[in-house]
Amino acid sequence: MDGPVVTADGRPGAADKRKSEGPVELGVPPHRPTAEFPRHLETLYARFPFARSVADDPISVVRPLATDPRRAEVAGIFAATLAIGNTTAIRGAIGRLAAAVDGDVGRLVDPGRAPERTRRLRSFRHRWIRGDQLNFLADRLTEFYAKEPTLENAFLAGWQSDGFASGIDRLARVLRGPDPPAAPLPPRGYAALFPSPLAAGASPAKRLTLFVRWMVRDRYPDLGIWRRVPTGELRIPLDQHVHWIAYHLGLTGRRSRSWSAVEEVSEALRRIDPIDPTKFDFVLCHTGVSGDCPKRRDLSVCGPCSVRPDCRLWRGRGSAS
């Protein structure tokens, strides 16, 4: 669902490098969707084949645990952390991770399973994520849950003091562990799994933003087990598919993913649905993942697309109708 860095107009992401706030196109008139865009987007949402795409999405691993908040949080953190690449590879990776704890990702934090889990995760790899990193994450969470009942508390502590980005920052700090690191030291590259929007680079923090959406939204396909954060506060998990379509629909003029782009897209969606702006996230993401949007002007595919009148790519060729 996420992958190598490219900009929304398809160029290699040299400008991104997670250091940029995301350049706005200078000297180029901003692309704007039509006045009917809210209705077009609602139509895209209403017609979307959720059942097809939910089965493909990492949330399908988390949903069955909704009645057990602790296990759902654990499964959610691991599933969101592994949400890189295509959905088949992600589900395969989650399956291999689950095998380390006899099929139940939610049990990764059971202290009694730690020695066997450590042994079984030794050879795990998904893209650049290694088993020793996931094993360290399981240890971090085990330590956290020995003192706190839920990760919601960590998020709330940041959110209540300084807003959503601060909530994500607090979660990232909990998962990364002490700074400077204390023994046992985290494995190489571990801290980079949980970047903060408040750190240099202003990361879009897609993994944790996605995790929080899963926990907070109480409508399908999300779990709604965190009850103290209003859905209107959520920010869009800006993966490459969402960024591509958001840019081409004029929800952001930023060609690179950054926290500024997250805020712009979230604000644009909040103007359409102030109570539940991220309800569109799953649809925007899976329109790209599923191939419903070819990311090029193709009449046979674009013809029935509800947001075609708003699409920069379609209109840019001057024959949208």
Ligand code: SF4
């Ligand atoms: S018009 Fe075509 S390229 Fe544009 S969003 Fe729709 S399917 Fe994608």
